[in-house]
Amino acid sequence: MIKSFTINSKIKEIYKSPVGHDVIYKILLQMGISEIAINNPIVGNLSLKTLRALTKKSIDKSFFDTLIKLLNSEKDVPLDDNCDIVRKWWKEAVFYQIYPKSFMDFNGDGIGDLRGIISKLDYIEDLGVDAIWLCPIYDSPFDDNGYDIRDYFKISKYYGSMEDFDDLLREVHSRGIKLIMDLVVNHTSDEHIWFNDAINDKNSKYKDFYFLQESKDNLPPNNWTSFFSGSAWNYYKKIDKWGLHLFSKKQMDLNWDNALVRQEIYKMINFWLKKGVDGFRLDVINYISKEKDLPSGDEFIGKLMGFCGIEHYFYGPKLHEYLKEMRKETFDKYDSFSVGETPGVGIQMSKLLTGDYRKELDMVFSFDILEMPGHARFDEYIYDLNYLKKYMIEWNENYGNHYFMSLFYDNHDNPRMLSKIDPSNKYREVLAKLLAIIQFTVKGTPFLFQGQELGAVNKSFKSIDDLRDIESINLYESLRKTLGDEKAFKKVLSGTRDHARVPMQWNNLENGGFTKGVPWINSYLDEFNAENEQKDGNSVLNFYKKVISLYKSVDAFKYGLIEFKYKKYKDLLVYSRKLNGENYFVECNLSGKNIKRPYGNDIGELVLSNYEDDDGMLRGYEGKVWIIR
Secondary structure (H helix, E strand, C coil): CCCCCCCCEEEEEEEEHHHHHHHHHHHHHHCCCCHHHHHHHHHHHCHHHHHHHHHHCCCCHHHHHHHHHHHCEEEEEECCCCCCCCCCCCHHEEEEEEHHHHCCCCCCCCCCCCCHHHHHHHCCCCHCCCCECCCCCECCCCCCCCCCCCCCEECCCCCCHHHHHHHHHHHHHHHCCCEEEEEECCCECCCHHHHHHHCCCCCCCCCCCCCCEEEEEEEEHHHHHCCCCEEEEEECCCCCCCECCCCCCCCCEEECCHHHHHHHHHHHHHHHEEEEEEEEEECHHHHHCCCCHHHHHHHHHHHHCCCCCEEEEEEEEEEHHHHHHHHHHHHHHCCEEEECCCCCHHHHHHHHCCCCCCCCCCCCECCCHHHEEEECCCCCCCHHHHHHHHHHHHHHCCCCCCCEEEECCCCCCCCCHHHHCCCCCCCHHHHHHHHHHCCCCCCCCEECCHHHHCCCCCCCCCCHCCCCHHHHHHHHHHHHHHHHHHHHHHHHHHHHHHCCCCCCCCCCHHHCCCCCCCCCCCCCCCCHHHHHHHHCCCCCHHHHHHHHHHHCCCCHHHHHHEEEEECCCCCCCEEEECCCEEEEEEEECCCCEEECCCCCCCCEEEEEECCCCCCCCCCCCCCEEECCC
């Protein structure tokens, strides 16, 4: 239990608390400052009161009041005892994320569908996948590509029918593969029956299912901003109220403080679990609890993080209570798996959300891996793999055995990692293989995103008309007012989610074999595709098969002790994995330059390499796995 914090608390004391650690770390990350600064005795011994006096010209009192309130919202500390890892199927599995709209089109309408996925299950099985994560397939108006759900109990007409889904589930299970679905319960579409009724009937039983607030001088109830640009509030003239939407104007936030909302959500989750679904990926699940009365956000925090109000809901007051309740009422009844998307949450808060003794989530996605300090997704810069090294060491050494981390580079919400590191694509193949070695040999559960196994890179979109992502389109319209069209598009191009959402490349045929119709977004054909890579023994695809096979055959890579070596050597990532007499040694060159091994060349028996030979040193982006006899 943590003691209460006050304005007299010292920074070093705050940094030892879960919320304090992660908030300070996030602030430093945004500002591009190393956390080493906190370990400086002078900085660490500063009290908040002193810090407020030193920064009074740039940071007002409200920031410190908000920080103290947030710090005191969490009294628990995570367990860090030296225990054995509890073995679970999802700690040993290889997950493969499918973006249905872009995976495979079966009926020729230009949009991927469930029958298309079924037609490619042999490909997924051959890759070595244990579980499929399926992005939303529910009925939706597709304002945000299905993350705006209109009916949780119905399959989108674009993807097929419930019979198609039942066939998919049966085919997946017949191959020994599990299926987890994407679930969006922070918000619904504004076309959901609940919301329609709430804004059209003043006596609606659903009026408290959402955040519908009285008008204040014709202004929104607070200064919260949407992640998709602009205010987080829509005005509804018919009822003279404003409705909260943290994302698009058609994605209305649900009021989880209403017990009836939670009951309806649990009923829906159990519907899918009863069908045989093996678990869920929970979209922005840490946003479900908002601070009472929805106070305005601190302006300084808003400028720092890019969004006003986020401190009032990214780790809300009843988050743990609702997650525990949801697990008890749903997941535990079916022994199913849950992984949460938790933006803004760091390593210590993640422990409190996923501890095996906490009975909340099984795992979370931490997004700190995706951008370097001082950078955000829409910044144009070169990603330095030394930051990836730092991140992996931090989490692998400090997360503990009560918790298990997710390992990923790509997903449906981010550009391709290969292009962040090497925009020229000069090292595409060898770099893709290096990243695979790291992902499957450090501690954690690997998640692949469709196309990653082919070495997919960002696409050369020509204009804003090429894009379909509402976040990117809204940002462009906002930026062009100050930057002009050309610079606005260039910035949007750096981070648009559409890089990952273009159709899967299956073969050399028109549209990459994705569809016989007109694709919903330009397919941007590459010289590499699944069919060609299947035939090439040295392809990225066949390398992924090798590394997945190795991962599945070696317990040490899943449950073994990990020890990092030569940590101070720049551009060099070296570690061992040991379990029950098995001893593996992994070495990775994180740069395009040759590196002489500081530990010599007599290592052991070579098991895996992204180069065909060994010339006595680590070449550009070379990675090798050795077994020590």
